[in-house]
Amino acid sequence: MLKIPDHQVAGHKAGVGKLGPLIDDSGRFYKPLQGDERGSNEAAFYTSFSSNTKIPDHITRFFPKFYGTQLVKASDGSGMQPHLVLQDLTFNRVNPSVMDVKIGSRTWAPQVLEDYINKCLKKDRESSSIYLGFRLSGLQVFEDRESGFWKPGKAEVKSLSADEVRLFLKKYVSSNTSSALDSKPDCAFASIVYGGSTGILSQLLELKAWFEDQTIYHFYSCSILMIFEKELALSGKGPCAEIKLVDFAHVFEGKGVIDHNFLGGLCSLIKFISEILTTPEDCAADDLLEDVQKSHIYSENGSV
Incomplete structure (x- = not known):
């Protein structure tokens, strides 16, 4: 029995009269x-x-x-x-937080028709793609079982400034994602989701090392999905943070040339995440995470 995915955050979505995955x-x-x-x-x-x-x-x-x-x-x-x-990248995951990041300052390949180039170029100019080398296409962040997910609409993530992109990347790993919208994101989960030897930054750096050498493919309009499980982190376990590349309708032969478009966007994303991890005033994660975990344990046990 096939069904509509629960955790798709970008792209064409299935529905009545709508073709989707x-x-x-x-x-x-x-x-x-x-x-x-x-x-x-x-x-x-x-x-x-x-x-x-x-x-x-x-x-x-x-x-x-x-x-x-x-x-x-x-x-x-x-x-x-x-x-x-x-x-299915979210299979067997419980309430996964997911972010779709489209990589590259240019999302169109030289081989495509001019009308399609103009369509892509319009989106690139209206978003952060051209000046940052990547843009956010969609995300969902699990808050708690009572509130469910914080999932901003397409309009909210369409035309973000560099500071707004940074804010969303912080919210993705924060405990105060949508509540108190004017408050500073606490980055409570940054050190264990972005950081560490198996965290998202480490994986991005491993991918970057390959893109610095590989000349087999050129990836246009391809996304990196970032996924982790907040409830695992709250219970003191690893959040199972991982990245996956998706959407390959515009991949072409590299012909011996490095894919500088993708590599440049990847380096830019790495820079943003690195800065979140190395700015202690914004990411006092360890102490705060300990408090959040204790609060979660108390609520599970019915204590106050």
Whole structure:
């Protein structure tokens, strides 16, 4: 039984009369294959990437597993349609906080039609893509079981300044995400989500090292998903923070040239996250996290 994903934060979403991705109960994600060259291009990328022995294992872990293509009943009621069958990146995660970051100051490839370039260029200019090298496409942050998720709309994340991007990156790892909107984000979870030997920053740096050398592919309009589980952090466990690259409809051969567009955006994102971790007045995370964990334990035990 296929169903609409609960934790999709960007892209086309399935609904009545709307074509979008679906998931099943076994951990697979069904993405509709676009009917034009974008669909065939993405399928070709996954096929090439999954069989490319030059890609090291420590890099393949940053990409969704690919299970081929399959005809399934489309979400828009149009009948059986081809779908990419991929790994469901939030499968078995409890209330995951998710952020979609589109990488690159340019989201269009030189090979595409002029009309499409103009469409992308308009979005790039209206967002932070051109001047930061990345933009936020969507996010959800789990607050608590009573409040659920804080999930700003597209309009809220569409045209952010550098300071606003920094604010959202802080809110993503804060305990006071949406309450007291005028208060400074406490960055309570920054040290254990962004920091550490297995945190998001470490993973981004590992990915950066590969992009400094790889000339096989050029990635346009590709996103990095950041995922972690706040409830695990509250209970004193690791938050299972990880990054995954998604959306490969605009990947082209690198032809021996480094992908400076993607690499530049990745370096910019790394800089922003590094600054959050190295600004103690904004991220007094350790003491605050301890207080938050104690509060969570007390509420679980019914104490006051």
